[in-house]
Every structure is written in C-alpha cells, then in structure tokens.
Amino acid sequence: MEKLERREVILMAGGAVAGAAVGTVFSGAPFLGLQWLVEWTQDQHVPAPGEESYLQGKCLLCPSACPISVRMIGNRAVKVETANNGCYRPQLAIQMLYHPERLKSPLKRAGKKGSGKFAPVSWEEAIKDIAAKIDELRSGGKAAEIAAINGAGAFASAEVLKRLVKSAGSPNVYSEPCYSSLSAAASGLTQGQSASIYYDFENADFILSFGARLVEGWGGDPGRMNRAFVDWKRRGARYVQIDTVCTRSASAADRWVPLNAGTETVLALGIANQLIAMGRRSAGANFAQWSQIVINDYTPERVAEITGVGVDAIKEIAAEFARARNPIAVAGRGASAVSSSSVEFAAIQALNSMVGSLGRRGGVMLADYSGLGDVALNAQAAKGLDDFIKNGSAGLLFINDANPVHRSVYGKTLADKMKKDGMVVALMPLLNDSAAYADYVLPTISSIEGEPIEARFKSMHPVDALLSIAGAVKGLENALPWKSFKDVYPLIGRLNLRGAGNFAFPVGLLKDYLAGFAKKIGDKKYPLALVPVEAPMVGDGDGMALPYVLKGLDGLTLTGSKLWVMMNPDTAKQEGVSEGSRIDIESSRGEIGSVKVHITKTVAPGAVAIPLGFGHEFYTKYAGDKGVNAKEIMSDDIDPISGAADWWFTRVKIS
Amino acid sequence: MKNVIEWIKNEWNSYSKNMRIALAVLFGLVALFGIFAIQILFWGLGYTDMNNNFAMGIWIIGDLGLVALGGGAFFTGFFLYILRVDKLEPLINSTVLLGFMCYLFTFILLVFDIGQPLRAWFGYSYPNWGPGLMPQSMLTEVVWCLTFYFLVLCVELIPIPLKHKIVDKIPFFHYFGHYLHKLMWIMAAVGTFLSFFHQGSLGGGMWGVLYAKPGWFRPHYFFLAIVAATAGGTSFMMLIPKIAGRIMKKEVAPKESFMTLARISGVMFVFYLIFRGYDLYSLFNTYAPLADRSYADILGGYYGWWVVIGELLLCLVPIVIFNVKKLREQEKLHFAGLVSGVAAISLSKVEAVLHGFSVPNFSWKGFTAYNPTVQEWFIFLGSLACMTLIYMAFARFFPLFPHLEKGGHGEGEATA
Amino acid sequence: MSGHVAPKKKVSDMKRLWGMAIDLDKCTGCGACQVACSQENNMPIFDDDSDLPKRVVFLDLMKVTNDNDRDAKFGDVKVAYLPKMCMQCAGNDPDDPQPPCVSVCPVVATDVGDDGVVSQIWSRCIGCRYCQASCPYEARVFNWWKPRYEGSFKEGLNPDVSIASRGTVVKCTFCSHIWKRERDRLIAKGVTDINAVQYTPACVAACPTGAMVFGDLKDPQSPVYEEKLKRDPRAVRLVHSIDALRDTNPAEYERRTKIKNYPNPKVWYLTSDQWLREKLSGFKKS
Structure with missing residues (x-):
C-alpha cells in the first residue's frame, strides 16, 4: 500500500467532511431536526387516543x-x-x-364568611355537621329558621329540598324568581290557583309578547320554545314582539313593536281599551271597574304618549289580536331572568280573557308539575325570595344551584345577612358569588354526570346529597324515603294542565300600581330608564364560567373587562356622550361603573340597555373581572303578591 | 482584551458630545430591540397589536419601506454599471451598503413577523410554485428573490471592507476584491433583474393579487411598486450620504453625482405621480365598483384620505425641485426634495398596509384602527438603529466615500 | 425541493362538493353552533376568551344590524345574528378552483380538497398571515398565543383534530374529519363506495331550530342543491351582491361571475328580510 502524503490525508479528510456535510443537508436531516426543534419548542398537548x-x-x-x-x-x-x-x-x-375549577370534595369554611377560603372535608363530616344543625334548630323550637333557596334551573333537587325543609318544619322554601314562580304568584292573584301560566304556543296562531323574549331562554325550557318557534314559521303563526330593545327575539319575530322602557302594563291597558271598543268583554269578576279605568284613562292617545307606540300601531295590534283564531298575549318580561309585576301579568292576562283564550286549546292554561307532595304547615312564609331576604332571617340556609347574591337585587343584603346569620350550606358544581358566604359547600354534578357519565371527583347528585342529609336527621327518616335521584326522577316533572278557572280583575292593586308607576316615571332626578338585555348563552350569569360562552360574545358586549351598554342616538346627544364613551350609571340605590356606551337605534329613546349576568365577584377566573352587575343598582320595589323585586326598569342618570 | 477596551475608550473620547448622545440613544434602542426580540420570539405575537382583522402591522410597513427605498441601490447600480453613468461612481459604495442593510433588515423583520420563525425555511423546502413557471404565491417569490438579491448584494458589498487599508495589504484579499469588482457589472445586471421582480412582488404584487379584497386588488399594483422604488429609492440613496456629509461636515461625494441622481429621481417621480393617479382612478372606477364599493367605502377611516393626499402632495415637492435646475442646485431645497420624496414613498407603503387592513370586510363593520405596542415599536426602531450604527461604522472605518480618501474630486477609478 | 405541481382539480371531477345553507329567518342567535364548533375543533381556552380581535374561534357569531345606515330610524332597525365560518370559496373558474387564500400561501399549507373544502395543515403553516390578509370573510384565525387548555379541560379534547402550535393560522374545514370518521366507519363495515358517505358538521348538527343545513351542492336530492339555491329569491352570499344581479341584469351577472375577483363562496344565507340581504351581500346604500 502506497504511503499517503500528509497533504493527501488532509484533502481526503476535508473531502469526507465536506461530502458528509453536503450529504447531511441533502438527506434532509437538518430540516427534520429543525422540525423537531419546532415541535419541542412548542410543547403542544396531544389529546389522548382511545376507543x-x-x-x-x-x-x-x-x-x-x-x-x-x-x-x-x-x-x-x-x-x-x-x-x-x-x-x-x-x-x-x-x-x-371538565371545568378545572370544579369542586373536588365538600368544602368547609376556613376564613371569614365571604372571603372564599375553604378547606376540604369528607362528605361524612359535612353531612353530620349539617344534620346536627337541623337537629339543634328543631329541638330548640326554631325549625322555622331553616330556609332554602332553589335556583330557577334546579327542579329535581328543588323538590327534594322543599320536602326536606318543610318536613323539618319550616315553610321557608324559596325559588329564585323565574317565569314559573312569578306567573304562579300572578295566577294565584287573578285565578285563585297558584299554578304557573301555560301558553299553548304549539297551537296558537297569534303570539303577542309583552317583553317576553321567547327565543332567548325564556320560560326555563328553551328546547320547547325553539321547537315552537320553528313551528310558527312553518304554520305561518304570527309572532309580534313588544320590547324596548331590538333583541334577538324582536328580530326573529314577524314584527317588533318598540316601546318606552317599563310601559308594558300601560300598553296592555291601551290594547284592552281598543278591545272594549270592538265590543270584547270579559266574564271575569270586577271587569266593570277595570274597564272603567281602561276606558277613561287609557285612550289610545294617552297610551301612545306614555308608551311611545303610535296610536295606529296600538289599533292595529288590537285589531290583529282580536281577529286571530287563537291569539295569546304573553307576559313575563325577560329571557333567562324574568321580571314582571303581578299587575302586569293580570293586565296582559286580561287581554287573553277578553278574546276568550283562557283555558282553551291554542290559548292559555294553568300548569303545574308533579312533585313529591306538599307538607302541611301552620307557619307563614314570606311572599317570595326578595321579601324573605329583606325581612327574614335564617339559622340554616340552603342554597341549591342558585346564585341570589349575584342575581337578586337584594344580593348585597343577603350577603350581609349570611355573614351574620347562622349556617349556610351551598350545593353546586362551581363556587359562585353566593357560595363564597357558605359554611359548607357540597360539590354537585354537572348535567351529564351521574347518567350517562360517571360523576367526577367526589361530587354527588344534589338529590343524593340532600337524601343523605335527611337520612342523618332524627325524625326525617320517613319523610324522604327514596334511595337515589333515580327513584325521584320518575315522580316529578310531569306536566298537569288545567283550565284557567275564573278570572278576577285585581282593581285595587292596579290602582296602586298605576299610582306608583306615575310617580316613578315622573322622577326628574333620574331622567333615564335602565333596562336589561341578555347576551347569547350568558343568560343571567351562569354561562360566564364557561370559556366557550365568552368566545360567543360580540365586540359590543364586552371588550377587555369593560361592559358595553346601549343607548339611542337621541339619548346620547341629550346626555352628551358619544360612541365608546365611558360612563357611570347611578340610581337611587347606588352607582355602577364604568361601562362603555354603544350608540344604536335598536334601543328606545330615554333608555339605557345593559346586559345582565356580568360583574361576578366570585365565580371562577373566567367570569372574574368582566363588566359590572347591573342588579346592584336596579329597582328594589317588592311586588306585594310575588314577593320578588320588580327590577325590570330603573330610573337612572349617567355621568 | 485590554487593548480592545483601551481602543474603545479612545474611540469614544474622540467623539463630540452630540455624537456621544446620538450613539448612546442608538445603542439603547438596539438593547431594547434585543430584549423585546426575546419576548416576541419566545412567547409569541400576542404582545403585538396585530389581530385577526389587522393581520399585519408596522413591521410589514417597515419591510415594504425598506425594500422600496433599498431598491434604489439596484437602480443606481443599473445606471452606473449598465448605462455607464460614471458620475454616480462616488456614491456607489454607500448605495450598495444601504441596499444590503435594507434587505438584511427586511429579512430580520420578516422573521419577527411570521408566527413560526423556526419554520421560516419552509419557504425554500415547500415553495408554492404552482403549475406554471412563475411562483404561485407572491410571498414565495418574495422569499426567493430576496434571497438571491441579498446574495448578490453580499458580493457587491464584500469589496468595500476589503478596501480597508489593513486588509488591502494582504495580497489574497486585494486580488479577491479586485476580481469581484470586475464581476460587478454582471452582478449589477442580475441584481437589477431580481430587484425588479421582488420590488413588484413585495411592494405591490403581494397586495395586488388579493383579488377578494377591494382595498388592494389591482393587477398593475406590481408595476406601480417598481416605479415607486426607482423614484423613492434614488432619493434615499442621496438622502443618507447627504445626512452623513452634514454630520461629518465634509463633502462626501462631488456635487455632480448628487445632481445626476437628483435628475433621475425627479423624472421617476413624474412617472410615479402619473401612475399613481391612474392607479387611484382605476381603483375608484373599476376595482372598487367590482366589489360593490364606492370610493368612500374604500378611502375612509383613520388612514384613508389624508394619507393619499399627503402622499400626492409630498410627491410634488421632488418633482418641482429636482426637475428645475435652479432649484435642485440650492442645497436646502435639494435636501427638502429628498426628504419629501422618501416620505412620499414611505407614506404610500403606510397606505398599502395600514389602510388596506383598516378597510372593513363587511358592510356592518366600520374602519378599524391599529396602534403598535411597545414591542412592535422597539423592534422596528431598533432595526433602524442597527442600520444606522452599521452605516456609521462603515463610514468611520471603511472607505465608504472614496471621494473623501482622494481628498478631491476623485472620479472614475476611485474604487476600482 | 419539490415544488407544488399538483394536477388541476376540476369541480366537475369532484365526487362531492360540500356546501351549507343557513336560514337566518330561523336563526335565533342562540350560539349552539359556535359552542359545538369550539368543542369539536378543540378551540383553545384562555383566561379571557372575550378578547375579540385575537380570539381563536372557527365559527364566529356576528351581530348584524342596519342601524348605522343613515336613513335608519328607531323602530325600523333590526338585528340579526350571523353564524359565520369559512365560506370554502370555489373561485370563479370551475376548472381550476382557486380560493383567495390558497394561491397566496408561500408554503402550500392550504389547498382545495377533492370535495371542494379548503384544507389547512397546521404543522406546515409558518404563520405569515398572508392568507388572513387575502380572506374577505375574516374566516381565518391566527394563534397569537400558545393554545392553552387549563387542567382538566384537556380531558374534553377531540383526538380527531390536532392542536395547533402558537403562531399558525387555523380555520374551519367544514369538520371534514367527521367525514373521514364516517367513511372509516363504513369501510369497517365493508362499504367500498366511500364517496357516497354523507356527514354533518358539528355546527349543523347542533342547530336547535334546523336553520343550518349541509350537503352536496351538486346533488339534486340535497337540501343545498346549488341550482335550487341559485333560483331561491331568499338566498344570498356574503360580501358580493352578484347573486342579486341574476334576475335583474343577466348579462352583467354573467360577466361578474367570470371576472377574477369573485370568490364564489359555498355557504349560502337565506333570509326574507330585504335589509339583511342588502347588508350581507354588499355595501350598496339603500
């Protein structure tokens, strides 16, 4: 073998290195390496595979x-x-x-009430403590100090809790004001039966909605309303929406009748005036006095002046309503959150009564759902939740899937009372503004757990949790004989329809209401009216914990942490604000701010439309620091019949 | 090591107070550039004010501006080497350096601008070449042209540092530089050709082909960008040496060099103004109506009318000054013409990007605004500061202005 | 270095041409489509997802109103909610479908599929956002931040849709992974004609009022048969008012459909509201 020169060795080595380098580049390895680098630096999660x-x-x-x-x-x-x-x-x-802030076990208060500091405890300990508190109150003769607040959406657990509390000897079971509770109170007033008003949307052919935003989650059963809505389109039923704001319902409706904030009752009286002029009468009691008021004081001209709806429009709507085969006038302003006075329900129900829609197919009926049976008690409960918060007190308060601290206009009052009063037990899957004041928070399941998905962590179906508590209380063993929620479901929720019964016009209440209303709209100190709207899926605030709900908000509902309110250009001009201005809103109850102004002709002059459900203080980090809670300043006049605050429209000023 | 520190100290002490302040500011900007660069590269573009509606921002404006102004290098080179306008010789070193830096920093800003800098090489490995001869995506064309032209500029730039009196003494470097320089006319030709293309592609073609966007779609936009670059670029190639000369208080190049280039620039601005006029006319009468819009729908908003009118007015200044001998020979007016010309072309790029994105896509939406964040500003300004420092270093340590070395009106063979 | 020299995809050769029709008269703006889409396509979850301009969401629930029109009066104005996803543009030339975004991509990260759907390869995208600039429907979104799924939210992720990296552009693909899923299911059962398989994207499946329908634009049996939609006086497509010219000015209609700047989207909106048709289709002030 020939001896290699040094020079040749260097050349060969150099050649090999160069060749290897070129080869490596062309093999694509460096690029693959870069690709790996890309993936490694991104550190991206790969969803686990599975069958x-x-x-x-x-x-x-x-x-x-x-x-x-x-x-x-x-x-x-x-x-x-x-x-x-x-x-x-x-x-x-x-x-x-899969919410990361789901409660993983029962929690016991660790800090001051309202601080939101909790420590995990076992179910056994929590149930023992709660049952002991019930025993203590009952044996001390303070059974009536036990109280319960059910969320509007809780129905099986609401029935069980109602039975639990009543069996323990307390009448204080309240539901967050919702369509069915408010309409039940109103029908108790006008028809003497405390059952919620059931509109036969499936067979009606003219739907006149007084601010009831029918396709936005109204009535607690959006599935039914969606099906009915599609059916109206198919059948050619006419849907007229009366509303201060051009909401989604108003747009989906065949006609939107804009009116001044809070004047639905007056408009109903104006339409009644026209019906009477057409010769329509009601067989209800006190109709003569009622019609006197309507005929004398609510001529179309006067009503047009108050409501902002033109005389022609009033006449047109009345004529259409009278002409239709199955007309219904729908009361219950709002969507997920509903607020109407009992008098308003009565004034609108009066229209149904005058066209003979009460108690017939395609008209209006009364409905109740089968429950677990009532327990007769002598003690008298408050009229409703807001009445209870304002005037009542509790030694033991259950909050079941509800958030009255955020949703009630008396939320702050309730929070203060919870700080001072006895034990508070909250049942819910996520900590919310109300649970922050609880002594015990019991983790309950989300809607698809239990069946078909297994419950996560140590959360329990609220019915099971309540049954366990009942089982631990002396003397309640037989009051709730069921083993699990699977035994309870077949018993409840079945719809029972009945005719509307005899209608009685509450003339005295109407007079009181109209006097109060005149005073309210005459308030010069607060020249504007605050009315609520709801953003898609946010509803009355429950949706705010879910990020995909926030992805659905448009840029004129919430940007950054600022909430937008809507105002008519005329109002804005008069108040000297422009698009995007930051304002504070003040009512006689207080002030909220700051919010941004969106100027739009979809809102009636003189009104400020504010989205509900924002401004949580304690409801997962996703809902945190987003907007303000309008309920803090909304009107707190308690309706004498339903015991719920009539917060729909509030006199405010802006600055 | 000690020597280096000593040398830096001496160098620093040799500067005037104003120069030291300027250097401190520039180095400060570069430092901030470094800090924010890390933030953007490691944690993403969320820190910018760009969003799904305003997909590109100040960095792309910078890119377009740099490419258009840097494009002056190719045009000057074209006149010098191909058309043999030898009077431009004293400016060519500075021109090549400016061109080189403009393209280098276009790349750097582009790397910041793309969301996946580590995948930047995909442009070479998976080019969207399409079925035809020409690349289908204008951005593919931009990447490739920019790369080739950048390489050409490297070759053009290398002889300048090789001319440094220490380096020049080494025979290898001397001959290497010499032969490279002999190749220069080929390089100039190739560079002109390439620059011609990507001028169009990045400056105009990239926007003109967005056929569904009424704010941009104009088939001739490609050519408009080329004319813009020849007009604004040549002004830029005069403006920077002028400023350098003012700072150094020396005549960096003979007056006739400037006057020759000013005449060229003046003529190109006339072409540009006419072309731009046609461009706006066709936008209003042909392309906007095709998308159901009127000129008011296209030219409203925050960056609409005032930018366009400002651009046209600024265009008039160099047209008047550069084309009238009496005016352009006055030092102050000449300088004003240069500044206005560069500003006009920069403003046209602002209009293209900022206004283009601001135009609403939907009839129920309004014009949008964009407000660059600190990160965007400092990466942009830091890039400009880097360029300034490099230019200053070249002017200080390398024969950037051969005219100075000759100490007189050196011509022709000055850098040969 | 392989260039992209794919054979032209003719629309006539496509076995399926997926399209969608959305009846806005039936839409209540409830948001089910948007949530279903986010759940199906693994949309990232940030602390503040209301951050609209940087929000990552394939299906955007847009609020449309005519109240910025000069002559609109209170009481006459209306609002509508518009589920807006990728329109899967077909371009003006059926022999060479070119959506605005496909030709501009420098790295062939996006292409037209055999079913007319505009695909996007997350892992190829370099994040230049040129496609975002080219899209007249704001259908493409960019991952400005690294996609996050806090804690147990990861449990709900769909393995059929890969998670994009930070700095890439993502978009709606008409849930074409569901089509693949359906076809795989039938192949497992021994069915060979996989193109006969139909599917429903997540948004359409979730619509409570049946306002959204989906199908093959070329199939006369489908609810979105294109020839039928073209004759429907309620039908309108976003941004371009060409469809309105069909009856009023057939010559101009022909000319407009031939010129280049017509994206020819495959999503149709149906509404009987004149104002909404005008708003959706163009900038003409009424």
Whole structure:
C-alpha cells in the first residue's frame, strides 16, 4: 500500500467532511431536526387516543329532557350530540364536566364568611355537621329558621329540598324568581290557583309578547320554545314582539313593536281599551271597574304618549289580536331572568280573557308539575325570595344551584345577612358569588354526570346529597324515603294542565300600581330608564364560567373587562356622550361603573340597555373581572303578591 | 482584551458630545430591540397589536419601506454599471451598503413577523410554485428573490471592507476584491433583474393579487411598486450620504453625482405621480365598483384620505425641485426634495398596509384602527438603529466615500 | 425541493362538493353552533376568551344590524345574528378552483380538497398571515398565543383534530374529519363506495331550530342543491351582491361571475328580510 502524503490525508479528510456535510443537508436531516426543534419548542398537548363509543342519555337541564348522545374517547367525554331539537345548553356540558375549577370534595369554611377560603372535608363530616344543625334548630323550637333557596334551573333537587325543609318544619322554601314562580304568584292573584301560566304556543296562531323574549331562554325550557318557534314559521303563526330593545327575539319575530322602557302594563291597558271598543268583554269578576279605568284613562292617545307606540300601531295590534283564531298575549318580561309585576301579568292576562283564550286549546292554561307532595304547615312564609331576604332571617340556609347574591337585587343584603346569620350550606358544581358566604359547600354534578357519565371527583347528585342529609336527621327518616335521584326522577316533572278557572280583575292593586308607576316615571332626578338585555348563552350569569360562552360574545358586549351598554342616538346627544364613551350609571340605590356606551337605534329613546349576568365577584377566573352587575343598582320595589323585586326598569342618570 | 477596551475608550473620547448622545440613544434602542426580540420570539405575537382583522402591522410597513427605498441601490447600480453613468461612481459604495442593510433588515423583520420563525425555511423546502413557471404565491417569490438579491448584494458589498487599508495589504484579499469588482457589472445586471421582480412582488404584487379584497386588488399594483422604488429609492440613496456629509461636515461625494441622481429621481417621480393617479382612478372606477364599493367605502377611516393626499402632495415637492435646475442646485431645497420624496414613498407603503387592513370586510363593520405596542415599536426602531450604527461604522472605518480618501474630486477609478 | 405541481382539480371531477345553507329567518342567535364548533375543533381556552380581535374561534357569531345606515330610524332597525365560518370559496373558474387564500400561501399549507373544502395543515403553516390578509370573510384565525387548555379541560379534547402550535393560522374545514370518521366507519363495515358517505358538521348538527343545513351542492336530492339555491329569491352570499344581479341584469351577472375577483363562496344565507340581504351581500346604500 502506497504511503499517503500528509497533504493527501488532509484533502481526503476535508473531502469526507465536506461530502458528509453536503450529504447531511441533502438527506434532509437538518430540516427534520429543525422540525423537531419546532415541535419541542412548542410543547403542544396531544389529546389522548382511545376507543370511540357513544353513550345515550337525557339532558336533565330542563323539563324537556332532550335525548343526548355523548361521544366518548376511552373514558373521556369529548362531545355532546343532540338531534336538532334542543338548545345550546347540552353543548356546554363538556365544558362544565371538565371545568378545572370544579369542586373536588365538600368544602368547609376556613376564613371569614365571604372571603372564599375553604378547606376540604369528607362528605361524612359535612353531612353530620349539617344534620346536627337541623337537629339543634328543631329541638330548640326554631325549625322555622331553616330556609332554602332553589335556583330557577334546579327542579329535581328543588323538590327534594322543599320536602326536606318543610318536613323539618319550616315553610321557608324559596325559588329564585323565574317565569314559573312569578306567573304562579300572578295566577294565584287573578285565578285563585297558584299554578304557573301555560301558553299553548304549539297551537296558537297569534303570539303577542309583552317583553317576553321567547327565543332567548325564556320560560326555563328553551328546547320547547325553539321547537315552537320553528313551528310558527312553518304554520305561518304570527309572532309580534313588544320590547324596548331590538333583541334577538324582536328580530326573529314577524314584527317588533318598540316601546318606552317599563310601559308594558300601560300598553296592555291601551290594547284592552281598543278591545272594549270592538265590543270584547270579559266574564271575569270586577271587569266593570277595570274597564272603567281602561276606558277613561287609557285612550289610545294617552297610551301612545306614555308608551311611545303610535296610536295606529296600538289599533292595529288590537285589531290583529282580536281577529286571530287563537291569539295569546304573553307576559313575563325577560329571557333567562324574568321580571314582571303581578299587575302586569293580570293586565296582559286580561287581554287573553277578553278574546276568550283562557283555558282553551291554542290559548292559555294553568300548569303545574308533579312533585313529591306538599307538607302541611301552620307557619307563614314570606311572599317570595326578595321579601324573605329583606325581612327574614335564617339559622340554616340552603342554597341549591342558585346564585341570589349575584342575581337578586337584594344580593348585597343577603350577603350581609349570611355573614351574620347562622349556617349556610351551598350545593353546586362551581363556587359562585353566593357560595363564597357558605359554611359548607357540597360539590354537585354537572348535567351529564351521574347518567350517562360517571360523576367526577367526589361530587354527588344534589338529590343524593340532600337524601343523605335527611337520612342523618332524627325524625326525617320517613319523610324522604327514596334511595337515589333515580327513584325521584320518575315522580316529578310531569306536566298537569288545567283550565284557567275564573278570572278576577285585581282593581285595587292596579290602582296602586298605576299610582306608583306615575310617580316613578315622573322622577326628574333620574331622567333615564335602565333596562336589561341578555347576551347569547350568558343568560343571567351562569354561562360566564364557561370559556366557550365568552368566545360567543360580540365586540359590543364586552371588550377587555369593560361592559358595553346601549343607548339611542337621541339619548346620547341629550346626555352628551358619544360612541365608546365611558360612563357611570347611578340610581337611587347606588352607582355602577364604568361601562362603555354603544350608540344604536335598536334601543328606545330615554333608555339605557345593559346586559345582565356580568360583574361576578366570585365565580371562577373566567367570569372574574368582566363588566359590572347591573342588579346592584336596579329597582328594589317588592311586588306585594310575588314577593320578588320588580327590577325590570330603573330610573337612572349617567355621568 | 485590554487593548480592545483601551481602543474603545479612545474611540469614544474622540467623539463630540452630540455624537456621544446620538450613539448612546442608538445603542439603547438596539438593547431594547434585543430584549423585546426575546419576548416576541419566545412567547409569541400576542404582545403585538396585530389581530385577526389587522393581520399585519408596522413591521410589514417597515419591510415594504425598506425594500422600496433599498431598491434604489439596484437602480443606481443599473445606471452606473449598465448605462455607464460614471458620475454616480462616488456614491456607489454607500448605495450598495444601504441596499444590503435594507434587505438584511427586511429579512430580520420578516422573521419577527411570521408566527413560526423556526419554520421560516419552509419557504425554500415547500415553495408554492404552482403549475406554471412563475411562483404561485407572491410571498414565495418574495422569499426567493430576496434571497438571491441579498446574495448578490453580499458580493457587491464584500469589496468595500476589503478596501480597508489593513486588509488591502494582504495580497489574497486585494486580488479577491479586485476580481469581484470586475464581476460587478454582471452582478449589477442580475441584481437589477431580481430587484425588479421582488420590488413588484413585495411592494405591490403581494397586495395586488388579493383579488377578494377591494382595498388592494389591482393587477398593475406590481408595476406601480417598481416605479415607486426607482423614484423613492434614488432619493434615499442621496438622502443618507447627504445626512452623513452634514454630520461629518465634509463633502462626501462631488456635487455632480448628487445632481445626476437628483435628475433621475425627479423624472421617476413624474412617472410615479402619473401612475399613481391612474392607479387611484382605476381603483375608484373599476376595482372598487367590482366589489360593490364606492370610493368612500374604500378611502375612509383613520388612514384613508389624508394619507393619499399627503402622499400626492409630498410627491410634488421632488418633482418641482429636482426637475428645475435652479432649484435642485440650492442645497436646502435639494435636501427638502429628498426628504419629501422618501416620505412620499414611505407614506404610500403606510397606505398599502395600514389602510388596506383598516378597510372593513363587511358592510356592518366600520374602519378599524391599529396602534403598535411597545414591542412592535422597539423592534422596528431598533432595526433602524442597527442600520444606522452599521452605516456609521462603515463610514468611520471603511472607505465608504472614496471621494473623501482622494481628498478631491476623485472620479472614475476611485474604487476600482 | 419539490415544488407544488399538483394536477388541476376540476369541480366537475369532484365526487362531492360540500356546501351549507343557513336560514337566518330561523336563526335565533342562540350560539349552539359556535359552542359545538369550539368543542369539536378543540378551540383553545384562555383566561379571557372575550378578547375579540385575537380570539381563536372557527365559527364566529356576528351581530348584524342596519342601524348605522343613515336613513335608519328607531323602530325600523333590526338585528340579526350571523353564524359565520369559512365560506370554502370555489373561485370563479370551475376548472381550476382557486380560493383567495390558497394561491397566496408561500408554503402550500392550504389547498382545495377533492370535495371542494379548503384544507389547512397546521404543522406546515409558518404563520405569515398572508392568507388572513387575502380572506374577505375574516374566516381565518391566527394563534397569537400558545393554545392553552387549563387542567382538566384537556380531558374534553377531540383526538380527531390536532392542536395547533402558537403562531399558525387555523380555520374551519367544514369538520371534514367527521367525514373521514364516517367513511372509516363504513369501510369497517365493508362499504367500498366511500364517496357516497354523507356527514354533518358539528355546527349543523347542533342547530336547535334546523336553520343550518349541509350537503352536496351538486346533488339534486340535497337540501343545498346549488341550482335550487341559485333560483331561491331568499338566498344570498356574503360580501358580493352578484347573486342579486341574476334576475335583474343577466348579462352583467354573467360577466361578474367570470371576472377574477369573485370568490364564489359555498355557504349560502337565506333570509326574507330585504335589509339583511342588502347588508350581507354588499355595501350598496339603500
């Protein structure tokens, strides 16, 4: 072998290095390396694979109980599918199911009340303590100090809690004001039966809605309303929406009748005036006195002046309403959150009565849902939740899937009382503004847990949790004989319809109401009217914990942490604000701010429309620091019949 | 090491007070550039004010501006090497350096601007070449042209540092530089050709092909950008040496060099103004109506009318000054013409990007605004500061202005 | 260095041409489509998802109103909610479908599929956002931040949709992974004609009022048969008012459909409201 020169060795080595370098580049290895680098620096999560399967179940969020199918990957639920018949809520179930702030075990208060500091405890300990408190109150003769607040959406657990508290000897079971509780109070007034007003939307052909935002989650059963809405389109039923703001319902309606804030009752009287002029009468008691007021004081001209609805429009609507085969006039202003006075319900129900829609198919009936049976008690409860918060007190308060601190206009009062009063027990899947004041927070399941998905962590169906508590109390063993929520569901929620009964016009209350109303709109110190609207899926605030709900907000509802309110250009000009101005809103109760102004002709002059459900103080980090809670300054006049505050419209000024 | 520190100290002490302040500011900007660069590269573009509606911002404006102004290098080179306008010789070193830096920093800003800088090489490995000869995506064309032209500029730039009196003594470097320089006319030709293309592609073609966007879509936009670059770029190639000369208080190049380039620039501005006029006319009468819009729908908002009118007015200044011998020979007016010309072309790029994104896509939406964040500003300004420092270093340590070394009216063979 | 020299995809060769029709008269703006889309497509979850201009969401629930019109009066104005996703533009030339975004991508991260759907490869995208600039429908979104899924939110992620990196552009693909899922299911059952398989995207499946329908634009049996939609006086497509010219000015209609700047979207909106048709389709002041 020939001896290699040094020079040759260097050349060969150099050549090899160069060749290797070129080869490496052309092999693509450096690029692959870069690709790995890309992936490594991104550190991206890869969803775990697994076998696909579908679990069948029912959405238990409302009485409609739509069938759902849950797509599973291994033991993870990844998607809820419905068969085109429900509402948006089942779609949010996965977000709720896997919410990182879900309560992992029962919590016991560790700090001051309201500080939101808790320590985990076992179910046994929590139940023992709560049961002991019930025993203590009962044996001390203070059974009536036990109270319960049920959320508007809780229905099975609400029935069980009602039975638990009443069996323990307290009448103080309240529901957060909602359509069914308010209308039940109103029908108690006008028809002598405390059952909620049931509109036969499926068969009506003319729907005149007085601010009831029918397709925005109204009535607690959005699935039913969605189906009815599609059906109206198909059948050609006419949907007229009377509203201060051009909401989604007003747009979906065949006609939007804009009116001044809070004047729905007056408009109903104006339409009644026209019906009387057309010869329509009601067989109800006291109709003569009622019609005297209507005929003398609520001529179309006067009503037009108050409501801002033109005389022609009033006549037109009245004529259409009278002409229709199955007309219904719908009361209950609002969407997820409803606020109407009992007199307003009566004034609108009067229209149904005058066209003979009461108690017939395609008209208006009364409905109640089967429950677990009432317990007769001598003690007298407050009229309603707000009345209870204002005037009552509790040694033991249950808050079941409710958030009265955020949702009630008396939220601050309740918070103060909870700080001072006895024990507070909250049942809910996520800590909310009200639970922050609790002594015990019991973790309950989300809507698709229990069935078909297994419950996460140590959370329990609220019915099971309440049954366990009842089982630990001496003397309540037989009052709640069921084993689990599966035994309770078949017993409840069945709809019973009945005719409307005899209608009685509450003339005295009407006079009081109209006097108060005249005073309210005559308030010169607060020249504007604050009215609520609801953003899609946010509703009355529950949706704010779910990030995908926040992804649905448009840029004129919330930007950054600032909430937008809407105002008519005329109002804005008069108040000297422009698009995007920051304002504070002040009512006789206080001030909220700051909010930004969006100027739009979709709002009546003189009104400020503010979205509800924002401004949580304690409701997961996703809802934190977003907007303000309008309820803090909203009107707190308590309705004498329903005991709920009539917060729909509030006199305010802006600065 | 000690020597280096000593040398830096001496160098620093040799500067005037004003120069020291200027250097401190520039180095400060570069330092902030470094800090914010880390933030953007490691944690993403969320820190910018760009959003899904305003997808590009100040960095792209910078890119367009730098490429258009840097494009003056190719045009000057074209006149010198191809058309043999030898009077431009004393300016060519500075021109090449400016061109080089403009392209280098275009790349740097582009790397910040893309969301995945580590995937930047995808442009070479998976180019969207399309079925035809020309790349289908204008951005593919931009990447490739920019790369090639950047390489050409490197070759053009290398002889300048090689001319440094220490380096020049080494025979290898001397001959290397010499032969490179002999190749220069080929480089100039290739550079002109490439620059011609990507001028169009980055400056205009990139926007003109967005056929669904009424604010941009104009088939001739490509050519408009080329004319803009020839007009604004040549002004820029005079403006920077002028400023350098004022700071150094020396005549960095003979007056006739400037006057020759000013005449060229003046003529190109006339072309530009006419072309731009046609461009606006066709936008209002052909392209906006095709998308159901009127000129009011296109030219409203925060960056609409005033930018366009400002641009046209600024264009008039160099047109008047550069084309009238009496005016352009007055030092102050000449300088004003240069500044206005560069500003006009920069403003046209502001209009293209800022206003283009501001135009609403939907009839129920309004014009949007964009307000660059601190990070965007400092990366942008820091890049400009880097460029200034490099230019200053070249002027200080390398024969950037051969005219100075000759100490007189050196011509022709000055850098040969 | 392989350039992209794909054969032209003719619309006539496509076995399926997916399209969508959204009846805005039936839409209540409830948001089910948007949530279903986010859940199906693994939308990232940030602390503040109300951050609108940087929000990552394939289906945007837009509020449309005519109240910024000069002659609009209180009482006459209306609002509508508009579920807006990628329009899957077909371009003006059926022999060479070119959506505005596909030709501009420098790295072939986006392309037209055999079913007319505009795909996007997350892992190829370099994040230049040129496609965002080219899109007249604001359908493409950019991951300004690294996509996050805090804690147990990761449990709900769909393995069929890969999670994008920070700094890439993502978009709606008509849930084409569901089509693949459906086809795989049938292949497992021994069915060979996989193109006969139909599917429903998540948003359409979730619509409570049946306002959204989905199908094959070329199939006369489908609810979105294109020839039928073209004759529907309620039908309108976003941004371009060309469809309105069909009856009033057929010659101009023909000319407009031939010129280049017509994206020819595959999502149709149906509404009987004249104001809404005008708002959606163009800038003409009424």
